Amino acid sequence: MKTSIVSLLVVGLTCLIGSLVIMQCESPKKAKRSQEDESGSPNAWNLSITENANDMLEKGRAVFRFETFNDEAFWTDKLQLHRAIADEKAGGIGKGLTPKAALDAGLKVDLDVLPNFMREQIKEGKLLDDTDATLALIKLSAVVGVVGNFEDNKLKSIGLTCAVCHSTVDSETGIGKRLDGWPNQDLNVGAIISMAPDLRVFTESLNVDEATLKKVLASWGPGKFDAELNLDGKAMRPDGKPAATLIPEAFGHAGHSQHTWTGGWGPVTYWNAYVANLEMAGQGNFYDPRLMDATQYPLAAKAGLGNKRNTDDKITDKLAALQFYQLAIPAPKPPNGSFNDEAAGRGQILFNEKAQCATCHVPPLFTEPGYNAHKPEEIGIDDFQANRSPDKTYVTQGLKGLWIRKRGFYHDGRFPTLLDVVNHYNNFKNLNLSDNEKGDLVEYLKSL
Numbered sequence: 001m002k003t004s005i006v007s008l009l010v011v012g013l014t015c016l017i018g019s020l021v022i023m024q025c026e027s028p029k030k031a032k033r034s035q036e037d038e039s040g041s042p043n044a045w046n047l048s049i050t051e052n053a054n055d056m057l058e059k060g061r062a063v064f065r066f067e068t069f070n071d072e073a074f075w076t077d078k079l080q081l082h083r084a085i086a087d088e089k090a091g092g093i094g095k096g097l098t099p100k101a102a103l104d105a106g107l108k109v110d111l112d113v114l115p116n117f118m119r120e121q122i123k124e125g126k127l128l129d130d131t132d133a134t135l136a137l138i139k140l141s142a143v144v145g146v147v148g149n150f151e152d153n154k155l156k157s158i159g160l161t162c163a164v165c166h167s168t169v170d171s172e173t174g175i176g177k178r179l180d181g182w183p184n185q186d187l188n189v190g191a192i193i194s195m196a197p198d199l200r201v202f203t204e205s206l207n208v209d210e211a212t213l214k215k216v217l218a219s220w221g222p223g224k225f226d227a228e229l230n231l232d233g234k235a236m237r238p239d240g241k242p243a244a245t246l247i248p249e250a251f252g253h254a255g256h257s258q259h260t261w262t263g264g265w266g267p268v269t270y271w272n273a274y275v276a277n278l279e280m281a282g283q284g285n286f287y288d289p290r291l292m293d294a295t296q297y298p299l300a301a302k303a304g305l306g307n308k309r310n311t312d313d314k315i316t317d318k319l320a321a322l323q324f325y326q327l328a329i330p331a332p333k334p335p336n337g338s339f340n341d342e343a344a345g346r347g348q349i350l351f352n353e354k355a356q357c358a359t360c361h362v363p364p365l366f367t368e369p370g371y372n373a374h375k376p377e378e379i380g381i382d383d384f385q386a387n388r389s390p391d392k393t394y395v396t397q398g399l400k401g402l403w404i405r406k407r408g409f410y411h412d413g414r415f416p417t418l419l420d421v422v423n424h425y426n427n428f429k430n431l432n433l434s435d436n437e438k439g440d441l442v443e444y445l446k447s448l
């Protein structure tokens with residue numbers, strides 16, 4: 001310990017002196033690395049793996065939080081969303097969006113990046129009715145997932161990043177510290193799209209009038225989005241309920257084969273490419289011949305979404321780091337005291353034995369190692385959403401971190417509580433669970 005501090009000091013001093021005489025100076029780690037590199041030793045190789053991991057993590061984090069992939073071409077040039085955010089004097093068309101209205105639509109403010117004076121004012125609830133404050137927040141990159149470009153204090157363009165849906169902050173006020181990977185369960189995507197002055201890109205591709213489009217967008221509600229509407233145009237389920245699904249957790253996915261609600265799409269990186277290209281309308285290349293099937297995906301086939309080519313690709317070179325970062329996000333542990341320990345212990349035994357949950361939710365991944373999806377009839381629910389996916393299946397969800405949920409369970413939030421989920425399995429599979437046993441299972445689920 002002592003020697004290493006001393007050697008660090010020596011290296012530091014040498015660096016200082018070196019830099020005084022304008023010599024190239026390297027950190028002790030790097031210096032060691034290049035020596036070993038020359039010899040091509042396994043140590044150097046191991047070190048390069050660790051360095052690569054750290055590098056990918058940092059790059060991926062930046063992409064996840066701040067990268068728009070040039071989707072401004074969609075949100076700004078086509079939808080003109082920026083003109084609903086700025087007021088007339090700042091280049092918009094109306095009164096503009098106040099911070100309060102933005103928070104009401106579920107957008108989140110990252111306190112950490114604000115200068116002190118603004119942090120205090122925002123915390124005290126000041127500035128919330130001031131449209132200029134919205135622009136200032138966007139300029140500071142404080143509106144999670146929203147990227148603005150300004151010219152002479154006019155908002156020139158707006159773009160969205162993955163974080164707008166897949167991150168939130170640690171406070172119910174919507175103003176707090178950023179939490180990557182936690183779904184924004186308050187975000188009203190439909191309401192935000194509805195604010196856009198020009199909705200033709202949607203009405204034309206979906207072949208509906210504006211009133212119908214707005215009705216669909218309003219049907220989603222907070223925390224939900226329909227990521228397949230652009231493919232099949234199915235806005236409503238046969239029972240008349242909206243086709244939107246919950247915005248899912250982007251944490252706790254490492255080790256899972258499939259991550260989406262429905263099966264056959266592909267792993268995280270497939271879906272990343274899908275969303276960046278086809279949902280956020282970023283600029284890139286995307287290939288999936290299955291989307292050319294005009295029977296299952298009429299809109300996608302017509303628009304050629306299964307083979308999207310852009311020479312100026314802003315997406316492909318970011319996919320590796322983005323995937324790496326997403327898989328690095330762990331599921332958050334439940335707070336102390338948020339579940340009953342003893343009951344959870346009994347619930348664990350039930351989960352693995354009598355209730356047969358572990359046959360699909362295999363601990364500790366809580367999904368199947370291998371092919372992790374099931375036909376709707378295996379879990380006793382309707383096939384509407386499954387049929388919109390390539391495999392017509394539902395993916396076994398990982399169950400960790402479910403304690404953060406506030407919009408229900410299963411892909412569309414159809415079961416408001418965990419007890420409702422347990423009741424569903426109990427009836428469907430004739431498990432004969434007593435009320436106490438059901439309660440124990442719920443405590444176990446809350447402990448994951």
Ligand code: HEC
Nearest residue numbers: 162165225227247248249250259260261268271272275276
């Ligand atoms: C408008 C909200 C929204 C935005 C923006 C968004 N997603 Fe998603 N994301 C969703 C929804 C909804 C699903 C569930 C889709 C499904 O399974 O059918 C999802 C699912 C996913 C999944 C698979 C499941 C999971 O929990 O991780 C990944 C991976 C993902 N998104 C990555 C991204 C990336 C990367 C971006 C940015 C390029 C992004 N998303 C932007 C709403 C969004």
Ligand code: HEC
Nearest residue numbers: 355356357360374378379394395396397409410411421425
């Ligand atoms: C046949 C395989 C299978 C069995 C057995 C099974 N599940 Fe599931 N489980 C699934 C699938 C598939 C989903 C996803 C359903 C959806 O998204 O609509 C799921 C979803 C869930 C969810 C909701 C997850 C979320 O993200 O909203 C919970 C909670 C859950 N299961 C708990 C259990 C419990 C408790 C048992 C035992 C009583 C059990 N499961 C038995 C396959 C199974």
